[in-house]
Amino acid sequence: MRPTFFYSDVLRQHLLRSKMATLEELKRALGTSVDLTVFRKLKQLDSLTSYSHRARYYTLRQIARFDADGLWSHEGVWFSRHGTLLTTAEAWVQHSPQGYFAEELAECLHVEVQDALYHLVEQRRIARQLVSNLYLYTSSDPVRRRRQLLARRGIQTVPTLVDTSRLEISPDELKAAILLFYSLLDEQQRRLYAGLESFKLGHGGDRQLAEFLNLDTHTVARGRQQLLDQDVAFARVRKLGGGRQRTEKKTSQ
Incomplete structure (x- = not known):
């Protein structure tokens, strides 16, 4: 009896048409019921496994259009340049400027x-440390871990939801920009701004904003309540076109 041959190009063409497929779909396309046969052919094609959906989907590296973060999504299924969820999470934590919660x-x-993070810590591929009562996941390299912790503590002093790792500025630059903006506001605007930012931070926001902006916590709470009650002194805010009207100089006849 002549052996049956399976060709990897069959899988390539199927994936090029559909962009991704499950193992069952690939077995049907190849004409086999053996998982290992498909895995062998996929290995020849430089394939990728989805890191979402429990790694149920496969694609080709040549199909994926990775974004700047090395991620690609098709129909809600996520793939990574780094491969599996474990290797992706490890790479992100290792190379993050300040680690990740x-x-x-x-x-x-x-x-x-x-x-995934738990398994990586168990395997000592990354480390973790309590910061603000939450585990911060950091590099396994001691030198890089210290840098990440220092950077994170700098960020923790800036009470904002902005992730500075996604911006092209340092925590100190962000802090300076916020304080400069705050200094341009009048008394009511400062109180309302503090109240608004406290909403975003949730529990403990009043205290964080008070410490950051050198305010009393009651002032921040008052700003929050004013926003909820819409109790704002609109008369104190100059309307568009308000202020002293410009007068034209009279010319002598």
């Missing part, structure tokens, strides 16, 4: 990462 990394990768 689990919630931050989950938002960036669009999937839950708690289990």
Whole structure:
């Protein structure tokens, strides 16, 4: 009996048409019921496994159009230049300027990462340390880990939801910009601004904003309440076109 031959190009053409496929779909395309046969052919094609959807989907590296973060999504399925969720999470943590809290990394990768981070720590591929009562995941390299912790502590002094790792500025530059903007506001505007930012920070926001802006916590709370009640002195805010009207100089006849 002559052996059956399976050609990897069959899988290539199928993936080029559909962009991604499950293992069952690839077995049907190849005409086999053996998982290992498909895996062998995929290995020849430089394939990628999705890091979302429990790694159920496959694509070709040549198909993926990775963004600046090395991620690509097709129909809600996510692929990474780094490969699996474990290797992707490891790469992101290792190269992050200030490490990641689990919630931050989950938002960036669009999937839950708690289990992956736990396994990486267990395997000593990354480290973790308590910061503000939450585990901060950092590089396994001691020197880089110290730098990440120092950078994170600098960020923690700036009470804002902005992730400075996504901006081209340092935490100190962000802090200076916020304080400069704040200095241009009048008394009511400062109070309302503090109240608004406190809303964004949630629990403990009043205290953080008070410390950052050198205010009393009651002032921040008052600003929040004014916004909720819409109790704002609009008369103190100059309307468009308001102010002293310009007068034209009379010319002698």
